Amino acid sequence: QVQLVQSGGEVKKPGASVKVSCKASGYTFSTYGFSWVRQAPGQGPEWMGWISAYNGNTNYAQTYQGRVTMTTDTSASTVYMELRSLRSDDTAVYYCARDRGRDCRGGRCVTYGLDVWGQGTTVTVSS
Amino acid sequence: AIQMTQSPSSLSASVGDRVTITCRASQDIRNELGWYQQKPGKAPKLLINAASILQSGVPSRFSGDGSGTDFTLTISSLQPEDFATYYCLQDFNHPRTFGQGTTLVSK
Numbered sequence: 001q002v003q004l005v006q007s008g009g010e011v012k013k014p015g016a017s018v019k020v021s022c023k024a025s026g027y028t029f030s031t032y033g034f035s036w037v038r039q040a041p042g043q044g045p046e047w048m049g050w051i052s053a054y055n056g057n058t059n060y061a062q063t064y065q066g067r068v069t070m071t072t073d074t075s076a077s078t079v080y081m082e083l084r085s086l087r088s089d090d091t092a093v094y095y096c097a098r099d100r101g102r103d104c105r106g107g108r109c110v111t112y113g114l115d116v117w118g119q120g121t122t123v124t125v126s127s
Numbered sequence: 128a129i130q131m132t133q134s135p136s137s138l139s140a141s142v143g144d145r146v147t148i149t150c151r152a153s154q155d156i157r158n159e160l161g162w163y164q165q166k167p168g169k170a171p172k173l174l175i176n177a178a179s180i181l182q183s184g185v186p187s188r189f190s191g192d193g194s195g196t197d198f199t200l201t202i203s204s205l206q207p208e209d210f211a212t213y214y215c216l217q218d219f220n221h222p223r224t225f226g227q228g229t230t231l232v233s234k
Contacts, residue, residue, distance in 0.1 A: 035223065037171075044214060045171060047223040061222040062128075095170050102159070102218070110177050111218035113161035117170035 002026035004096055004118035011124045012086050019082040020121045022096030029077040030054045035099040035114055036070060036081045038092040050099055051079060086125045093120040129153050129217050133226025139234045140205050148200045148229045150193075150215035158194045159219040165228075166211045175200065176218075205231070 007021040022034065036048040049060035051070040058070050069082045079096060100112035130153035140146050150160065158178035163171040173182050175191035178198055188203040202209055210233055215226040 044228045045165075045216075045225050047216075047225065050221060050223075059221045097170075109157075110180070111159040111161070113173045113176040113216065113218055114163075114171075115173050115176070115182070117172070120170055 002098070002116050004098065004116055006094075006096060006118040006121045009122040009124070011126065014087055014125060014127055016086050016125075017082060017084040018086060018123050019080055020094050020096075020123070021078050021080050022118050023076065023078045024053075024098070025077065029072075030074055033099045033101060034070075034072075034079045035097050036068075037095045037097060037114070039095070039120075040089070040092040043092075045095075048081070048094075053079065083123075086123075088125050088127075091123065091125045093122050095120050128222050129156060129219065129224050131215055131217055131224050131226040133215055133229055135229060136227060137230045137232060139232050141234045142205055142207055144205045146202045146205055146231065148213055148215075150198045150200075150226045152196045152198075152217055152219075155195050156217050156219035159217060160191075160193070160198050161216050161218060162189075162191055162200045163214045163216060164209075164211050165214065171214060174213075 003025050005023045010018050030053045033052045035050045037045045039045045051058045067084050071080045096118040097114035098116040102111045132151045134149050160178050162175040165171040174185050179191045190201050192199050210231050212228050212230045214228050
């Protein structure tokens, strides 16, 4: 079955970096992209950005521009999200999600949403 | 960025009730919207894509409607396992934006 398995929780000090991995299985990795979403305690989810698993193209939310890098390792069917210069308000659960994007056929387009999610990685930033 | 305004933020209901959650986009997003259910400590789960397409395995009591700027998620007969938080997410463009969420609580 299609599955995304994320790396374990992290505790970091302010100013440090964190790199979260997300390993996909059960489908052809390069077919779809991935979105990263984070959720601070007691808050709603927030979209951080997207990466194509086909060619590595990225699109980051303005909030994270310059601080986040998303990459893929196709040979390992794994996508990574690195966040730098961590602050206490980066404490959150970070999720990867398969992003099937928009499929257009015969002049009709359908969007498929974030249909498979990882289990989440808790990142705690504390001095 | 497209703003997604979801209402209500909280909804008190009983098992068997019909409930409707609304999401409004700040611009036309065609039908490019998904609905997600989230339970405490769990990842969001996609219920509906393209405004009205029910994901495989999702009970038929869930339905979605709308296009343009106004969208609804309806649960026709609330079940105990449906008490959760629901979010809309626009798939029209980047940055993707979520609604603020609607928490269903037991009356």
